[in-house]
Amino acid sequence: MSVSFIRRIASPKKALTTAAVAVATAGMAMTSVSAHAAPTSASSAQAIAHKMIPDAAQYNAFSKIVEHESGWNPSATNSSSGAYGLVQALPASKMSSAGSDWKTNPATQIKWGLDYMNDRYGSPVKAWNFWQANGWY
Structure with missing residues (x-):
């Protein structure tokens, strides 16, 4: 949005103040939602999985x-099936x-x-192959 457009709709100081407050409020709301939505970040869950699955092909799958x-x-x-967690276990x-x-x-x-992947499919790679063919595993 250009500054000249903002000047046309409101005084620059008022427009910038309103925009700053809106951005700060949205940022705080997003921070509090994401902080409470998942106690563990995706990157730390991925790091845990990497340690548990050292083979690169199996980890990638x-x-x-x-x-x-x-x-x-x-x-x-x-919400419709009740599947839960990283791997969407059903029942959870x-x-x-x-x-x-x-x-x-x-x-x-x-x-x-x-x-589950090892027991049912033989490996995560085989589970991923099944997922690609069926859209589920």
Whole structure:
């Protein structure tokens, strides 16, 4: 938006003050929402997964599934099905087999998801191949 346009609609000082307050308010609101939405950031969940899955091909396949399923948000919930967490377990309580902290601990969710992919498909790479062919795993 050009300054001359702002001058036409309001005094420059008032327009800039209003814009600054709006930006600051939006920034604070976004910060507080994201800080409470997921207790663990996507990058730290990814770092945990990287440690748990050292093979690059297997990690990349696992990462692609998680990105599609939850965007690396350990609190992601599908409102229609009830699927939950990084790997969208259904029912969500299945992840309790990996630990009692399954609702909040990305490492527990990753462990459960990795075990699930290995048991059902043979590996994360094979699970990703299935996901690509079917849009789910």
